Amino acid sequence: xxxxxxxxxxxxxxxYHDRSPSFKDSLANLFKRNAREAxxxxxxxxxxxxxxNAGDRVGIIGHNGAGKSTLLKTLCRVYELFDGxxxxxGRIAPLLEIGAGFHPEFTGRENIYxxxxxxxxxxxxxxxxxPEVIAFAELEEFIDxxxxxxxxxxxxxxxxxxATAMHPDILVLDEIFAxxxxxxxxxxxxxxxxxxxxxxxxxxxxxxxxxxxSLCNRVIWLDHGKLVADGAPDEIVERYLAGxxxx
Amino acid sequence: MKTQVSxxxxxxxxxxxxxxxxxxxxxxxxYRRTALGYxxxxxxxxxxxxxxxxxxxxxxxxxxKTFAVFLFAGMIPWNFFSSVVSQSGTAFVHxxxxxxxxxxxxxxxxxxxxxxxxxxSLLSFVALxxxxxxxxxxxxxxxxxxxxxxxxxxxxxxxxxxxxxIATVFFRDLQxxxxxxxxxxxxxxxxxxxxxxxxxxIGRLVGLNPVVPYIELFRAPLTQGTLPGTSVIxxxxxxxxxxxxxxxxxxxxxxxxxxxxx
Numbered sequence: 185x186x187x188x189x190x191x192x193x194x195x196x197x198x199x200y201h202d203r204s205p206s207f208k209d210s211l212a213n214l215f216k217r218n219a220r221e222a223x224x225x226x227x228x229x230x231x232x233x234x235x236x237n238a239g240d241r242v243g244i245i246g247h248n249g250a251g252k253s254t255l256l257k258t259l260c261r262v263y264e265l266f267d268g269x270x271x272x273x274g275r276i277a278p279l280l281e282i283g284a285g286f287h288p289e290f291t292g293r294e295n296i297y298x299x300x301x302x303x304x305x306x307x308x309x310x311x312x313x314x315p316e317v318i319a320f321a322e323l324e325e326f327i328d329x330x331x332x333x334x335x336x337x338x339x340x341x342x343x344x345x346x347a348t349a350m351h352p353d354i355l356v357l358d359e360i361f362a363x364x365x366x367x368x369x370x371x372x373x374x375x376x377x378x379x380x381x382x383x384x385x386x387x388x389x390x391x392x393x394x395x396x397x398s399l400c401n402r403v404i405w406l407d408h409g410k411l412v413a414d415g416a417p418d419e420i421v422e423r424y425l426a427g428x429x430x431x
Numbered sequence: 432m433k434t435q436v437s438x439x440x441x442x443x444x445x446x447x448x449x450x451x452x453x454x455x456x457x458x459x460x461x462y463r464r465t466a467l468g469y470x471x472x473x474x475x476x477x478x479x480x481x482x483x484x485x486x487x488x489x490x491x492x493x494x495x496k497t498f499a500v501f502l503f504a505g506m507i508p509w510n511f512f513s514s515v516v517s518q519s520g521t522a523f524v525h526x527x528x529x530x531x532x533x534x535x536x537x538x539x540x541x542x543x544x545x546x547x548x549x550x551x552s553l554l555s556f557v558a559l560x561x562x563x564x565x566x567x568x569x570x571x572x573x574x575x576x577x578x579x580x581x582x583x584x585x586x587x588x589x590x591x592x593x594x595x596x597i598a599t600v601f602f603r604d605l606q607x608x609x610x611x612x613x614x615x616x617x618x619x620x621x622x623x624x625x626x627x628x629x630x631x632x633i634g635r636l637v638g639l640n641p642v643v644p645y646i647e648l649f650r651a652p653l654t655q656g657t658l659p660g661t662s663v664i665x666x667x668x669x670x671x672x673x674x675x676x677x678x679x680x681x682x683x684x685x686x687x688x689x690x691x692x693x
Contacts, residue, residue, distance in 0.1 A: 197691060198691060198692075210601075210602075260533075260534055261534035262530075262531065262532065262533065262534050262690060263690060263691070264687040264688070264690065264691075278532075278533050278534065281532040284528060284529055284532035284533055285528075285529050285532075285533060287456060287460070289460050289463060290456070290459075290460075294459075297452060298452045298456060301448040301449045301451075301452045302449055302452075302529070302533055302535065303533070304446075305448075306448060307448055
Protein backbone atom coordinates (compact mmCIF):
# COMPACT_ATOMS: atom_id res chain seq x y z
CA UNK A 185 0.00 0.00 0.00
CA UNK A 186 1.37 3.34 -0.96
CA UNK A 187 1.24 6.50 1.05
CA UNK A 188 2.56 10.02 1.01
CA UNK A 189 3.14 12.05 4.09
CA UNK A 190 3.96 15.75 3.91
CA UNK A 191 4.76 17.62 7.09
CA UNK A 192 5.25 21.38 7.32
CA UNK A 193 6.63 21.54 3.81
CA UNK A 194 8.14 24.83 2.71
CA UNK A 195 9.87 25.60 -0.55
CA UNK A 196 11.74 28.80 -1.06
CA UNK A 197 12.79 30.34 -4.34
CA UNK A 198 15.31 33.06 -4.62
CA UNK A 199 14.26 35.75 -7.04
CA TYR A 200 17.13 37.71 -8.54
CA HIS A 201 16.35 41.28 -9.34
CA ASP A 202 18.40 41.98 -12.40
CA ARG A 203 20.91 39.25 -13.08
CA SER A 204 22.74 36.39 -11.55
CA PRO A 205 25.53 37.72 -9.30
CA SER A 206 28.92 37.60 -10.92
CA PHE A 207 31.94 36.10 -9.31
CA LYS A 208 33.21 39.63 -8.79
CA ASP A 209 30.04 40.64 -6.93
CA SER A 210 30.21 37.59 -4.72
CA LEU A 211 33.80 38.32 -3.81
CA ALA A 212 33.03 41.97 -3.24
CA ASN A 213 30.07 41.08 -1.04
CA LEU A 214 32.28 38.89 1.13
CA PHE A 215 34.06 41.99 2.35
CA LYS A 216 31.08 44.31 2.48
CA ARG A 217 28.90 44.16 5.49
CA ASN A 218 25.20 44.69 4.91
CA ALA A 219 25.71 44.57 1.20
CA ARG A 220 22.43 45.22 -0.56
CA GLU A 221 20.98 41.84 -1.37
CA ALA A 222 20.58 41.28 -5.08
CA UNK A 223 17.70 38.92 -4.49
CA UNK A 224 14.61 38.42 -2.42
CA UNK A 225 13.16 35.20 -1.13
CA UNK A 226 9.83 33.93 -2.31
CA UNK A 227 7.94 31.14 -0.63
CA UNK A 228 6.32 29.02 -3.31
CA UNK A 229 4.96 26.62 -0.71
CA UNK A 230 4.73 27.55 2.94
CA UNK A 231 4.08 25.23 5.85
CA UNK A 232 1.86 22.72 4.08
CA UNK A 233 0.98 19.40 5.71
CA UNK A 234 -1.22 16.57 4.52
CA UNK A 235 -1.34 12.84 4.28
CA UNK A 236 -2.42 10.81 1.28
CA ASN A 237 -3.29 7.15 1.63
CA ALA A 238 -3.93 4.31 -0.75
CA GLY A 239 -7.10 4.80 -2.77
CA ASP A 240 -6.98 8.58 -2.61
CA ARG A 241 -7.55 10.48 -5.83
CA VAL A 242 -6.41 13.96 -4.98
CA GLY A 243 -7.00 17.04 -7.07
CA ILE A 244 -5.00 20.17 -6.28
CA ILE A 245 -6.67 23.43 -7.22
CA GLY A 246 -5.77 27.09 -6.86
CA HIS A 247 -5.10 30.12 -9.00
CA ASN A 248 -1.96 30.50 -11.11
CA GLY A 249 1.16 30.71 -9.01
CA ALA A 250 -0.45 29.13 -5.97
CA GLY A 251 2.36 26.58 -5.72
CA LYS A 252 0.50 23.60 -7.16
CA SER A 253 3.10 22.55 -9.70
CA THR A 254 5.92 23.33 -7.31
CA LEU A 255 4.30 21.00 -4.80
CA LEU A 256 4.01 18.22 -7.37
CA LYS A 257 7.58 18.69 -8.53
CA THR A 258 8.77 18.54 -4.96
CA LEU A 259 6.92 15.26 -4.44
CA CYS A 260 8.78 13.99 -7.50
CA ARG A 261 12.06 15.31 -6.03
CA VAL A 262 12.75 17.85 -8.78
CA TYR A 263 12.82 20.64 -6.22
CA GLU A 264 14.50 20.30 -2.92
CA LEU A 265 12.37 21.11 0.08
CA PHE A 266 13.66 23.93 2.18
CA ASP A 267 11.97 22.89 5.38
CA GLY A 268 9.69 20.11 6.54
CA UNK A 269 9.50 16.47 5.65
CA UNK A 270 8.16 14.32 2.84
CA UNK A 271 7.95 10.56 3.04
CA UNK A 272 6.80 8.65 0.03
CA UNK A 273 6.07 4.95 0.07
CA GLY A 274 5.72 3.43 -3.40
CA ARG A 275 7.06 4.01 -6.88
CA ILE A 276 6.20 7.52 -7.96
CA ALA A 277 5.92 8.29 -11.65
CA PRO A 278 6.83 11.75 -12.82
CA LEU A 279 4.28 12.49 -15.50
CA LEU A 280 4.89 16.18 -15.30
CA GLU A 281 6.12 17.39 -18.60
CA ILE A 282 5.64 14.98 -21.38
CA GLY A 283 8.56 14.54 -23.72
CA ALA A 284 11.15 16.03 -21.37
CA GLY A 285 14.43 14.45 -22.31
CA PHE A 286 13.52 13.75 -25.91
CA HIS A 287 16.43 14.54 -28.13
CA PRO A 288 15.46 16.01 -31.52
CA GLU A 289 18.47 14.48 -33.26
CA PHE A 290 17.58 10.98 -32.11
CA THR A 291 15.16 8.71 -33.91
CA GLY A 292 11.86 7.78 -32.31
CA ARG A 293 13.25 4.40 -31.32
CA GLU A 294 16.41 5.84 -29.79
CA ASN A 295 14.28 8.30 -27.87
CA ILE A 296 12.20 5.47 -26.43
CA TYR A 297 15.40 4.16 -24.87
CA UNK A 298 16.80 7.55 -23.87
CA UNK A 299 13.60 8.98 -22.46
CA UNK A 300 12.53 5.62 -21.07
CA UNK A 301 15.70 5.33 -19.03
CA UNK A 302 15.15 8.86 -17.74
CA UNK A 303 11.62 7.88 -16.68
CA UNK A 304 13.18 5.04 -14.73
CA UNK A 305 12.47 2.02 -16.91
CA UNK A 306 15.14 -0.65 -17.11
CA UNK A 307 16.59 -1.73 -20.44
CA UNK A 308 14.78 -5.05 -20.19
CA UNK A 309 11.45 -3.36 -19.52
CA UNK A 310 12.00 -1.03 -22.45
CA UNK A 311 12.65 -3.93 -24.77
CA UNK A 312 9.37 -5.48 -23.68
CA UNK A 313 7.23 -2.38 -24.04
CA UNK A 314 8.86 -1.03 -27.22
CA PRO A 315 6.48 -2.68 -29.74
CA GLU A 316 3.43 -1.69 -27.71
CA VAL A 317 4.63 1.92 -27.38
CA ILE A 318 5.22 2.20 -31.12
CA ALA A 319 1.86 0.62 -31.94
CA PHE A 320 -0.07 2.84 -29.54
CA ALA A 321 1.62 5.95 -30.95
CA GLU A 322 0.81 4.73 -34.49
CA LEU A 323 4.35 5.50 -35.57
CA GLU A 324 5.42 2.19 -37.11
CA GLU A 325 6.48 3.89 -40.33
CA PHE A 326 8.42 6.75 -38.77
CA ILE A 327 9.96 5.17 -35.71
CA ASP A 328 13.44 5.22 -37.25
CA UNK A 329 13.13 8.84 -38.37
CA UNK A 330 14.74 11.57 -36.33
CA UNK A 331 12.27 13.16 -33.95
CA UNK A 332 13.07 16.64 -35.27
CA UNK A 333 11.17 15.74 -38.45
CA UNK A 334 8.07 14.72 -36.50
CA UNK A 335 4.95 16.82 -36.47
CA UNK A 336 3.83 18.11 -33.07
CA UNK A 337 1.12 15.47 -33.00
CA UNK A 338 3.54 12.63 -33.72
CA UNK A 339 5.89 13.90 -31.07
CA UNK A 340 3.14 14.13 -28.48
CA UNK A 341 1.82 10.68 -29.39
CA UNK A 342 5.20 9.05 -28.89
CA UNK A 343 5.85 10.90 -25.64
CA UNK A 344 2.41 10.04 -24.31
CA UNK A 345 2.62 6.35 -25.25
CA UNK A 346 5.97 6.00 -23.58
CA ALA A 347 5.07 7.91 -20.44
CA THR A 348 1.92 5.86 -19.93
CA ALA A 349 3.37 2.48 -20.83
CA MET A 350 3.88 1.43 -17.22
CA HIS A 351 1.56 1.57 -14.28
CA PRO A 352 3.12 3.31 -11.30
CA ASP A 353 1.92 2.98 -7.71
CA ILE A 354 1.64 6.73 -7.40
CA LEU A 355 0.55 8.69 -10.41
CA VAL A 356 1.33 12.40 -10.48
CA LEU A 357 -0.29 14.49 -13.21
CA ASP A 358 0.14 18.14 -14.04
CA GLU A 359 -2.96 18.81 -16.18
CA ILE A 360 -4.15 15.90 -18.25
CA PHE A 361 -2.54 16.08 -21.57
CA ALA A 362 -3.11 14.38 -24.85
CA UNK A 363 -2.19 15.60 -28.25
CA UNK A 364 -2.99 14.36 -31.71
CA UNK A 365 -6.21 14.06 -33.62
CA UNK A 366 -9.65 13.23 -32.27
CA UNK A 367 -9.20 9.48 -32.63
CA UNK A 368 -5.95 9.50 -30.71
CA UNK A 369 -7.39 11.80 -28.07
CA UNK A 370 -10.17 9.32 -27.38
CA UNK A 371 -7.72 6.45 -27.17
CA UNK A 372 -5.39 8.47 -24.94
CA UNK A 373 -8.14 9.57 -22.60
CA UNK A 374 -9.25 5.96 -22.19
CA UNK A 375 -5.67 4.92 -21.42
CA UNK A 376 -5.31 7.79 -18.96
CA UNK A 377 -8.45 6.74 -17.12
CA UNK A 378 -7.28 3.15 -17.05
CA UNK A 379 -3.98 4.30 -15.60
CA UNK A 380 -5.73 6.37 -12.94
CA UNK A 381 -7.94 3.39 -12.05
CA UNK A 382 -4.97 1.11 -11.61
CA UNK A 383 -2.83 3.57 -9.66
CA UNK A 384 -2.76 3.18 -5.92
CA UNK A 385 -2.68 6.93 -5.43
CA UNK A 386 -3.36 9.66 -7.96
CA UNK A 387 -2.50 13.30 -7.51
CA UNK A 388 -3.36 15.82 -10.18
CA UNK A 389 -3.25 19.53 -10.75
CA UNK A 390 -5.95 20.92 -12.97
CA UNK A 391 -7.88 24.05 -13.73
CA UNK A 392 -10.69 21.98 -15.18
CA UNK A 393 -13.04 21.76 -12.22
CA UNK A 394 -15.44 19.34 -13.84
CA UNK A 395 -12.55 16.98 -14.52
CA UNK A 396 -11.36 17.29 -10.93
CA UNK A 397 -14.86 16.56 -9.64
CA SER A 398 -15.21 13.52 -11.88
CA LEU A 399 -11.77 11.98 -11.24
CA CYS A 400 -10.98 12.88 -7.66
CA ASN A 401 -12.40 11.87 -4.33
CA ARG A 402 -10.51 14.55 -2.44
CA VAL A 403 -9.47 18.11 -3.25
CA ILE A 404 -6.74 20.29 -1.80
CA TRP A 405 -6.96 24.04 -2.33
CA LEU A 406 -3.71 25.96 -2.32
CA ASP A 407 -3.47 29.72 -2.23
CA HIS A 408 -0.19 31.64 -2.24
CA GLY A 409 1.66 28.52 -1.17
CA LYS A 410 -0.62 27.85 1.80
CA LEU A 411 -3.13 25.10 2.23
CA VAL A 412 -6.58 26.68 2.44
CA ALA A 413 -8.85 23.68 2.47
CA ASP A 414 -8.76 19.91 2.11
CA GLY A 415 -11.88 17.82 1.71
CA ALA A 416 -14.65 16.52 -0.51
CA PRO A 417 -14.39 17.66 -4.15
CA ASP A 418 -17.86 19.20 -4.53
CA GLU A 419 -17.59 21.27 -1.39
CA ILE A 420 -14.02 22.51 -1.89
CA VAL A 421 -14.44 23.33 -5.58
CA GLU A 422 -17.61 25.26 -4.82
CA ARG A 423 -15.86 27.23 -2.07
CA TYR A 424 -12.89 27.88 -4.34
CA LEU A 425 -15.11 29.19 -7.12
CA ALA A 426 -16.96 31.42 -4.70
CA GLY A 427 -13.68 32.51 -3.13
CA UNK A 428 -14.79 31.55 0.38
CA UNK A 429 -11.62 30.74 2.24
CA UNK A 430 -13.21 30.29 5.62
CA UNK A 431 -15.84 27.75 4.71
CA MET B 432 20.27 20.76 1.81
CA LYS B 433 23.18 18.38 1.67
CA THR B 434 23.37 15.00 0.04
CA GLN B 435 24.34 12.13 2.25
CA VAL B 436 27.41 10.30 1.05
CA SER B 437 25.79 6.98 1.95
CA UNK B 438 22.92 7.46 -0.51
CA UNK B 439 25.00 9.06 -3.25
CA UNK B 440 26.65 6.00 -4.79
CA UNK B 441 23.75 3.50 -4.51
CA UNK B 442 21.44 6.03 -6.11
CA UNK B 443 23.90 6.71 -8.90
CA UNK B 444 24.26 2.98 -9.47
CA UNK B 445 20.51 2.47 -9.63
CA UNK B 446 20.31 4.99 -12.45
CA UNK B 447 23.29 3.65 -14.44
CA UNK B 448 20.94 3.05 -17.34
CA UNK B 449 20.50 6.80 -17.79
CA UNK B 450 24.24 7.31 -17.54
CA UNK B 451 24.79 4.78 -20.30
CA UNK B 452 22.18 6.48 -22.47
CA UNK B 453 23.69 9.92 -21.97
CA UNK B 454 27.18 8.68 -22.81
CA UNK B 455 26.02 7.05 -26.02
CA UNK B 456 23.99 10.16 -26.82
CA UNK B 457 27.16 12.22 -26.76
CA UNK B 458 29.13 9.73 -28.81
CA UNK B 459 26.41 9.19 -31.40
CA UNK B 460 25.28 12.77 -31.85
CA UNK B 461 28.60 14.36 -32.54
CA TYR B 462 28.99 13.09 -36.05
CA ARG B 463 25.54 11.89 -36.96
CA ARG B 464 24.87 12.08 -40.68
CA THR B 465 28.52 12.41 -41.63
CA ALA B 466 29.93 9.81 -43.98
CA LEU B 467 32.80 8.82 -41.70
CA GLY B 468 30.73 9.09 -38.55
CA TYR B 469 32.50 8.21 -35.36
CA UNK B 470 35.83 7.92 -37.22
CA UNK B 471 36.01 11.71 -37.14
CA UNK B 472 36.55 11.45 -33.42
CA UNK B 473 39.80 9.65 -34.19
CA UNK B 474 40.79 11.45 -37.38
CA UNK B 475 40.37 14.92 -35.93
CA UNK B 476 42.87 14.78 -33.07
CA UNK B 477 45.26 12.54 -35.00
CA UNK B 478 45.43 14.93 -37.95
CA UNK B 479 45.79 17.87 -35.60
CA UNK B 480 48.59 16.13 -33.76
CA UNK B 481 50.28 15.12 -37.01
CA UNK B 482 50.38 18.70 -38.22
CA UNK B 483 51.74 19.82 -34.89
CA UNK B 484 54.35 17.06 -34.91
CA UNK B 485 55.47 18.04 -38.39
CA UNK B 486 55.63 21.79 -37.68
CA UNK B 487 57.29 21.54 -34.31
CA UNK B 488 59.77 18.83 -35.21
CA UNK B 489 60.95 21.11 -38.03
CA UNK B 490 61.00 24.09 -35.72
CA UNK B 491 62.89 22.25 -32.99
CA UNK B 492 65.02 20.41 -35.59
CA UNK B 493 64.02 17.11 -34.03
CA UNK B 494 63.54 13.72 -35.61
CA UNK B 495 59.93 13.58 -36.81
CA LYS B 496 59.22 10.02 -35.66
CA THR B 497 60.61 10.44 -32.17
CA PHE B 498 58.98 13.80 -31.78
CA ALA B 499 55.63 12.53 -33.02
CA VAL B 500 55.51 9.80 -30.38
CA PHE B 501 56.69 12.28 -27.78
CA LEU B 502 54.00 14.78 -28.73
CA PHE B 503 51.15 12.26 -29.04
CA ALA B 504 51.93 10.79 -25.65
CA GLY B 505 51.53 14.25 -24.15
CA MET B 506 48.54 15.35 -26.22
CA ILE B 507 46.27 12.42 -25.38
CA PRO B 508 46.16 13.02 -21.62
CA TRP B 509 46.03 16.78 -22.18
CA ASN B 510 43.12 16.58 -24.63
CA PHE B 511 41.20 14.37 -22.23
CA PHE B 512 41.79 16.68 -19.29
CA SER B 513 40.97 19.88 -21.11
CA SER B 514 37.85 18.44 -22.80
CA VAL B 515 36.41 17.10 -19.57
CA VAL B 516 37.12 20.28 -17.64
CA SER B 517 35.75 22.64 -20.30
CA GLN B 518 32.69 20.53 -21.17
CA SER B 519 31.78 19.87 -17.54
CA GLY B 520 31.11 23.56 -17.26
CA THR B 521 28.08 23.12 -19.49
CA ALA B 522 26.90 19.84 -17.91
CA PHE B 523 23.98 21.37 -16.03
CA VAL B 524 23.41 24.48 -18.11
CA HIS B 525 22.80 22.41 -21.25
CA UNK B 526 20.51 19.97 -19.48
CA UNK B 527 18.43 22.61 -17.75
CA UNK B 528 15.19 21.42 -19.41
CA UNK B 529 15.66 17.92 -18.10
CA UNK B 530 16.82 18.86 -14.61
CA UNK B 531 13.79 21.08 -14.03
CA UNK B 532 11.34 18.41 -15.07
CA UNK B 533 12.57 15.04 -13.90
CA UNK B 534 14.57 14.05 -10.88
CA UNK B 535 17.90 12.47 -11.73
CA UNK B 536 21.02 12.17 -9.58
CA UNK B 537 22.85 15.29 -10.74
CA UNK B 538 26.27 13.62 -10.84
CA UNK B 539 25.07 11.73 -13.91
CA UNK B 540 25.64 14.79 -16.09
CA UNK B 541 29.33 15.51 -15.39
CA UNK B 542 29.98 11.77 -15.17
CA UNK B 543 28.52 11.14 -18.61
CA UNK B 544 30.83 13.80 -20.03
CA UNK B 545 33.87 12.26 -18.38
CA UNK B 546 32.96 8.77 -19.59
CA UNK B 547 32.28 9.90 -23.16
CA UNK B 548 35.68 11.58 -23.38
CA UNK B 549 37.34 8.61 -21.72
CA UNK B 550 36.05 6.39 -24.51
CA UNK B 551 37.25 8.89 -27.12
CA SER B 552 40.60 9.09 -25.45
CA LEU B 553 41.04 5.32 -25.17
CA LEU B 554 40.29 4.96 -28.86
CA SER B 555 42.75 7.71 -29.78
CA PHE B 556 45.25 5.87 -27.70
CA VAL B 557 44.67 2.68 -29.65
CA ALA B 558 45.17 4.64 -32.86
CA LEU B 559 48.35 6.15 -31.47
CA UNK B 560 49.51 2.68 -30.56
CA UNK B 561 49.01 1.57 -34.14
CA UNK B 562 50.93 4.59 -35.42
CA UNK B 563 53.87 3.94 -33.12
CA UNK B 564 54.09 0.40 -34.43
CA UNK B 565 53.66 1.52 -38.03
CA UNK B 566 56.49 4.02 -37.96
CA UNK B 567 58.75 1.40 -36.48
CA UNK B 568 58.65 2.35 -32.84
CA UNK B 569 59.31 -0.18 -30.16
CA UNK B 570 56.95 -0.88 -27.37
CA UNK B 571 57.96 -2.29 -24.04
CA UNK B 572 56.05 -4.01 -21.28
CA UNK B 573 55.86 -0.64 -19.58
CA UNK B 574 52.87 0.11 -21.81
CA UNK B 575 50.85 -2.09 -19.48
CA UNK B 576 51.01 0.81 -17.04
CA UNK B 577 48.82 2.95 -19.34
CA UNK B 578 45.45 1.70 -17.96
CA UNK B 579 46.57 2.80 -14.49
CA UNK B 580 47.62 6.17 -15.96
CA UNK B 581 44.16 6.55 -17.51
CA UNK B 582 42.49 5.69 -14.23
CA UNK B 583 44.45 8.31 -12.31
CA UNK B 584 43.89 10.89 -15.02
CA UNK B 585 40.16 10.09 -15.12
CA UNK B 586 39.69 10.80 -11.43
CA UNK B 587 41.76 13.98 -11.60
CA UNK B 588 39.73 15.33 -14.53
CA UNK B 589 36.43 14.19 -12.98
CA UNK B 590 37.24 15.91 -9.69
CA UNK B 591 38.00 19.19 -11.43
CA UNK B 592 34.99 18.62 -13.71
CA UNK B 593 32.64 18.24 -10.74
CA UNK B 594 33.84 21.56 -9.36
CA UNK B 595 33.47 23.24 -12.75
CA UNK B 596 29.99 21.85 -13.35
CA ILE B 597 28.71 23.33 -10.08
CA ALA B 598 30.68 26.58 -10.28
CA THR B 599 29.42 27.39 -13.77
CA VAL B 600 25.80 27.26 -12.62
CA PHE B 601 26.53 30.02 -10.14
CA PHE B 602 28.97 32.01 -12.27
CA ARG B 603 28.13 31.63 -15.92
CA ASP B 604 31.16 33.60 -17.09
CA LEU B 605 33.32 30.67 -16.06
CA GLN B 606 32.37 28.84 -19.27
CA UNK B 607 34.45 31.34 -21.20
CA UNK B 608 37.09 32.00 -18.58
CA UNK B 609 37.94 28.31 -18.38
CA UNK B 610 38.62 28.09 -22.11
CA UNK B 611 41.18 30.87 -21.89
CA UNK B 612 42.66 29.44 -18.71
CA UNK B 613 43.06 26.03 -20.34
CA UNK B 614 44.72 27.56 -23.36
CA UNK B 615 47.21 29.28 -21.08
CA UNK B 616 47.73 26.13 -19.05
CA UNK B 617 48.56 24.23 -22.23
CA UNK B 618 51.76 26.24 -22.61
CA UNK B 619 52.66 25.74 -18.98
CA UNK B 620 52.39 21.99 -19.47
CA UNK B 621 55.37 20.19 -21.01
CA UNK B 622 53.56 18.84 -24.07
CA UNK B 623 55.50 20.50 -26.85
CA UNK B 624 58.71 20.52 -24.88
CA UNK B 625 60.66 18.50 -22.34
CA UNK B 626 60.08 19.50 -18.78
CA UNK B 627 63.81 19.79 -17.93
CA UNK B 628 64.55 22.14 -20.83
CA UNK B 629 62.84 24.89 -18.85
CA UNK B 630 64.81 26.52 -16.10
CA UNK B 631 64.44 29.59 -13.96
CA UNK B 632 61.15 31.08 -12.89
CA ILE B 633 59.13 29.53 -15.69
CA GLY B 634 60.52 26.14 -14.81
CA ARG B 635 59.42 26.59 -11.20
CA LEU B 636 55.98 27.74 -12.38
CA VAL B 637 55.60 24.66 -14.56
CA GLY B 638 56.60 22.59 -11.56
CA LEU B 639 53.46 23.81 -9.77
CA ASN B 640 51.20 22.74 -12.62
CA PRO B 641 49.12 19.75 -11.40
CA VAL B 642 48.78 18.34 -14.93
CA VAL B 643 52.54 17.73 -15.26
CA PRO B 644 52.71 14.37 -13.42
CA TYR B 645 49.94 12.96 -15.63
CA ILE B 646 51.84 13.82 -18.80
CA GLU B 647 54.81 12.01 -17.32
CA LEU B 648 52.65 8.95 -16.51
CA PHE B 649 51.92 8.57 -20.21
CA ARG B 650 55.22 9.70 -21.58
CA ALA B 651 57.58 7.43 -19.65
CA PRO B 652 56.04 4.15 -20.85
CA LEU B 653 55.53 5.34 -24.41
CA THR B 654 58.71 7.25 -25.22
CA GLN B 655 61.30 5.71 -22.91
CA GLY B 656 59.73 2.32 -22.38
CA THR B 657 60.10 2.63 -18.64
CA LEU B 658 57.68 2.83 -15.78
CA PRO B 659 57.14 6.36 -14.47
CA GLY B 660 59.18 7.20 -11.37
CA THR B 661 57.68 6.41 -7.99
CA SER B 662 57.59 10.07 -7.00
CA VAL B 663 55.57 10.92 -10.12
CA ILE B 664 53.09 8.14 -9.37
CA UNK B 665 52.76 9.26 -5.76
CA UNK B 666 52.19 12.84 -6.88
CA UNK B 667 49.53 11.79 -9.36
CA UNK B 668 47.72 9.63 -6.81
CA UNK B 669 47.79 12.48 -4.30
CA UNK B 670 46.50 15.02 -6.84
CA UNK B 671 43.74 12.72 -8.11
CA UNK B 672 42.66 11.97 -4.56
CA UNK B 673 42.64 15.63 -3.59
CA UNK B 674 40.75 16.65 -6.72
CA UNK B 675 38.08 13.99 -6.13
CA UNK B 676 37.80 14.86 -2.44
CA UNK B 677 37.33 18.58 -3.09
CA UNK B 678 35.11 17.88 -6.11
CA UNK B 679 32.80 15.57 -4.18
CA UNK B 680 32.74 17.85 -1.15
CA UNK B 681 31.61 20.82 -3.21
CA UNK B 682 29.28 18.72 -5.32
CA UNK B 683 27.46 17.05 -2.44
CA UNK B 684 27.01 20.36 -0.66
CA UNK B 685 25.69 22.25 -3.67
CA UNK B 686 23.96 19.78 -5.99
CA UNK B 687 20.50 20.34 -4.51
CA UNK B 688 20.73 24.08 -4.95
CA UNK B 689 21.41 24.08 -8.65
CA UNK B 690 17.84 23.38 -9.72
CA UNK B 691 16.92 26.75 -8.22
CA UNK B 692 19.73 28.53 -10.01
CA UNK B 693 19.42 27.22 -13.53
